[in-house]
Amino acid sequence: MRIDVVTIFPDYLAPLDLSLVGKARDSGLLDLRVHDLRDWTTDRHRTVDDTPYGGGAGMVMKPDVWGAALDDITGSEVERPAHLVVPSPAGHLFDQRMAARLADDPWLVFACGRYEGIDARVMADARRRVRVSEVSIGDYVLGGGEAAALVIIEAVTRLLPGVVGNPDSLVEESHGTDGLLEYPVYTKPPSWRGLDVPEVLLSGHHARVARWRRDQALRLTAERRPDLVARLDPDALDGRDREV
Numbered sequence: 001m002r003i004d005v006v007t008i009f010p011d012y013l014a015p016l017d018l019s020l021v022g023k024a025r026d027s028g029l030l031d032l033r034v035h036d037l038r039d040w041t042t043d044r045h046r047t048v049d050d051t052p053y054g055g056g057a058g059m060v061m062k063p064d065v066w067g068a069a070l071d072d073i074t075g076s077e078v079e080r081p082a083h084l085v086v087p088s089p090a091g092h093l094f095d096q097r098m099a100a101r102l103a104d105d106p107w108l109v110f111a112c113g114r115y116e117g118i119d120a121r122v123m124a125d126a127r128r129r130v131r132v133s134e135v136s137i138g139d140y141v142l143g144g145g146e147a148a149a150l151v152i153i154e155a156v157t158r159l160l161p162g163v164v165g166n167p168d169s170l171v172e173e174s175h176g177t178d179g180l181l182e183y184p185v186y187t188k189p190p191s192w193r194g195l196d197v198p199e200v201l202l203s204g205h206h207a208r209v210a211r212w213r214r215d216q217a218l219r220l221t222a223e224r225r226p227d228l229v230a231r232l233d234p235d236a237l238d239g240r241d242r243e244v
């Protein structure tokens with residue numbers, strides 16, 4: 001997979017050199033390139049923003065600079081289609097299902113806006129040539145799209161074949177295929193500051209451990225995310241589960 005990120009703060013994406021994404025890059029599973037939007041400016045001040053038509057506070061990112069950058073980047077490979085991903089408060093809400101869909105794309109190009117956003121004609125023009133998705137990672141205000149791009153790139157990269165050592169760990173994970181929140185986890189010592197690991201986890205009885213974990217996941221999901229319970233496939237719940 002190839003991922004390009006366009007931003008006026010390239011250093012914000014430095015964490016993508018580390019850990020899981022860094023290893024995917026080093027191993028060649030991920031070709032990730034970060035670009036400074038200002039490299040496509042033509043004035044001596046390297047201007048990327050201007051005042052909004054219609055008035056109002058703040059500044060809007062200029063279409064001509066973004067257009068030149070996206071033309072260069074998305075036009076650089078003709079044999080594979082680019083998917084432009086624009087982090088935005090107005091976007092479709094990102095979730096694990098969207099992560100799985102994006103992980104199937106051969107090429108993602110992230111356009112990270114700042115200020116009050118990117119001139120809307122940039123996305124309208126890009127839709128003439130490539131797939132465009134505006135994506136939100138939640139209902140809160142950020143200063144720009146970079147933090148959202150980091151979140152989306154990490155969630156997508158870990159789904160790429162060969163990135164995570166044990167693919168089994170991808171199945172049970174919270175918000176994974178079972179749609180429940182993650183059960184509580186424990187490791188040694190068995191007692192710590194007067195707090196003991198639940199006995200069942202020390203029993204070696206795998207069926208009981210599995211049942212305890214599912215019960216915990218259902219309890220936590222019902223308590224914290226009733227919206228996820230509503231989405232559960234009723235057939236996936238065995239008889240006892242319906243008591244939740």
Ligand SMILES: NCc1ccc(-c2ccccc2)nc1
Nearest residue numbers: 088113114136137138142144
């Ligand atoms: N869903 C989180 C999110 C994503 C992007 C932005 C944003 C803010 C300013 C300019 C451009 C994008 N804000 C929040």
